[in-house]
Amino acid sequence: MTLPDITRYDTLPKLLELHAAEHGGDIWLREKDLGIWNAYTWAEVARRVRHIALGLTGLGVSRGDVVALLGDNRPEWLMGEVAAHALGGMSLGIYRDALADEVAYLITYADVAVVFAEDEEQVDKLLQLEEKIPTVRHIVYSDPRGIRKYDDPRLVSLESLEEQGRARDAAAPSAYADMVAAGKGDDVAILCTTSGTTSHPKLAMLTGGALLRHCKAYLAMDPRGPDDEYVSVLQMPWIMEQIYAFGQAILSRMKVNFVEEPETMMADMREIGPTFVLFAPRVWEQIAADVRARMMDASALKRAMFHFGMALGLKALERGQRSALADFILFRALRDRLGFTRLKSAATGGAALGPDTFRFFLALGVPMRQLYGQTELLGAYTLHQAADVDFDTVGVPMEGVEIRIDDPDPNGLGEVVTRHPNMFTGYFGNAEETAKSFAEEGWMRTGDAGYFNDKGHLVVIDRIRDMAKTTQGDRFSPQYIENKLKFSPYVAEAVILGDGRESLAAIICIRFSIVSKWAEKQRIAFTTYTDLSAKPEVIALLRKEVEEVNKTLAAKQRVSRFLLLYKELDADDGELTRTRKVRRGVINERYGTIIDAMYQGAKVIDVDTTITFQDGTKQRIKTKLDVVELDTRAGTAATEAKRRAA
Incomplete structure (x- = not known):
């Protein structure tokens, strides 16, 4: 497929207008809603983007302003982002599961003027921030269910925003075309959050022209075209979803599909048959x-x-x-x-x-x-x-x-x-x-x-x-060993310890959905995640999994001891980034007492702590963590022999 001339069409809005003119009747986007796939053509998307952009100008948004987007992957997210670019603004994607304080930090740091919030859940998150987000003048919501009970002058429905845009379009038919033409490839179009593994995420400034040029280089190695199907499931703020669902899709005219809910992803994807x-x-x-x-x-x-x-x-x-x-x-x-x-x-x-x-x-x-x-x-x-x-x-x-x-x-x-x-x-x-x-x-x-x-x-x-070294001078990569452990269906997350220590140890989180199913088949009674992870049978199950991984590792890189943590590691607790990378500094600080006890030879570690859930409720956890010792000199056979001898 011959790609468009991106020296001429050097922004996403310009490419959208090109495809709407030349391929207006072709389907570009699909979204599953209530079990039905709804299709959007290039012409329809371009028309809605036009009206959203003009509606935003009516709200006072102008060139250089920042427009934030918060919610699930939906066609309206894509339309809102391209509309922000069309009027010369910058888009800022915020992860849908970000906590209120994270949202407040990003909004105030970027001086956000308008936020697109998908539904009641995201609107609630914004309204509860009140004076913490003084820069926000308007909150545009696309799903009206549950919103009518609010009386906040900042709230604007997407439907009414588009109506305002249609009126402005009728009054000044050339206004949108002039805005798009004024845009340049060198204009900053996207503020993309970094991983933030050590602190608050930074905002990388990306230009529309750079995005398109880089996508062209990508497509030279991994080509696609109008007949290809892509299912958008990774959160929109992530850079690679910006590359695939925005840059590559608008450049190659690849179809982009949005699943109904994250839980229905595999079933919806089977219906589409993505390429x-x-x-x-x-x-x-x-x-x-x-x-x-x-x-x-x-x-x-x-x-x-x-x-x-x-x-x-x-x-x-x-x-x-x-x-x-x-x-x-x-x-x-x-x-x-x-x-x-396919x-x-x-x-x-x-x-x-x-x-x-x-x-x-x-x-x-x-x-x-x-x-x-x-x-x-x-x-x-x-x-x-x-x-x-x-x-x-x-x-x-x-x-x-x-x-x-x-x-x-x-x-x-x-x-x-x-x-x-x-x-x-x-x-x-x-x-x-x-x-x-x-x-x-x-x-x-x-x-x-x-x-x-x-x-x-x-x-x-x-x-x-994160590259680590034991006191004996043996270097190891925690991430490499963690990934081998996570191949087990029973391991959801693992953190390898040992930097500056005499040997390697692991903190492991069980994959509750699968371990609970295993426990039911074994007729093991349990109540909660904490209870299940402390069961001797579960500990024995995970012991076998760790021993199998140890067989594949060099002797100096084997796990000498491990324990099953009483809770899952959670991005809401700052233990993981929003892209599920381990924040090792947080782990070492939060579980420092447990880690020290492991290395001091404790067989059982008493835990009495309180965890806070996303809705603000708290739960006290009082349990004991068994520390499992392993023989790292050989594989499972040596471990079993040692156990029998004891």
Whole structure:
């Protein structure tokens, strides 16, 4: 497919107008609502964007103002964001599950004038902030259910906003075209939040022209066109969803589909049959865990067929081949069940995906590719080529991207430093942090440790600050071991400890949905997550899983002890970022007493604490955590022998 001339159509609104003129009757967006897929053509989307933009000008929004968007992935989010760009404003996506204080910080920091809030839940979040968000003049809601009870002059329905826009369009038919024409590719269009693994997220300033140029380079390696289908499930504020659902979609005319609810994602995706998907590692891990969990409920024959087929598939994968027999007896039906039958390409990014999970999907016949990048560098800038996929690497650089390794050790491991023509222009309102991020001549320090292998692929190990070393001087990557543990269907999250300690230990959170199902089948009575994680049978189950992972690790990188945490790690508690990355500093501080007790040889740790839920309610937790000791000198056999001898 020939892409549009982005030197002429250098903003998203200009491209939208082009496609509406040339392909107005073609479907671009779909949304499932009450079980029905509703379609939106290019012309319809362009018309609504036009009216939303003009309606915003009637609210006093002008060039340079910031418009925030808060809610689920919906066509209205996309329309509101492009409308903000059309009038020369900047869009700021806020994660839908962000707490009120996080929302207040971003809104006040960016001096937000108008917020698009999807429904009552998000409107409630904003209204309760009251004087904490003095810059907000208007709150535009799209779902009116439950809003009528409010009497706040800032509230404006999306329907009435579009009506105002239609009236302004009738009064001045050329006003919108003039606004769009005035926009330039060099204008800052998007304020994109960074991960914020150590503090509040920063706001990377991205121009519309840079977004489109980078998407063009991406599409050269992983092409798509008007016949391709994409299902938007990752939260809109994330840079890669901005790349896929906005930049690539408007550039290539790929269809974008929005599921009804996050809970219906897999069923909705099966109905669409996407040709491209992008999931974060946690989603791939959840899908793999769900598949293995379903096999727990299957008949003995089906379980045997599953294990036989997986063994065939993995053996064939080691030879760089596909097993026709495994495809016939297992993989073809499984791909159909997951909605992966039509996939041409599947990507994972945002964090490292464990090699075992990657291998599982490759054997299944899912055309997986790993990508790597940062928000500041417009998301991904390395990617596996279709015929050259190596799950231990993140692929090769895209066209125009330069990568070097600074301060390499004797093995070539050092800091990944990158530059390309389409980088961010700096952090909004933070010149000091902008200066810290750049080295000389426009190179940006990623803060990641990596090296190039013999094939020219980039291998990323971990964050440099997270690379750890024991007191014996043995280096290890916590993230690598954590990902191997999370391949287990019973492990939802894991945190590897050991930096500055004599050995490695782990804090593990069980995957409650699956462990509870296992416990029910074993007729183990339990009440809560805390109760279930403390059951001796569950501890024994997780012991086997950790021992299996230890077999695959070098002796100095094996987990010597672990415990099952009494609660799940939660982004609302600051323990994870909104993209599910572990905030290690928070973990070390919050659970410091438990960690110290583990390393001091405690067999049982008493816990008496209070946790606060998202709705503000509190619960006291009083429990005991068993510390499980493991023999790291060998595998499970040695551990069992030691146990029998005792």
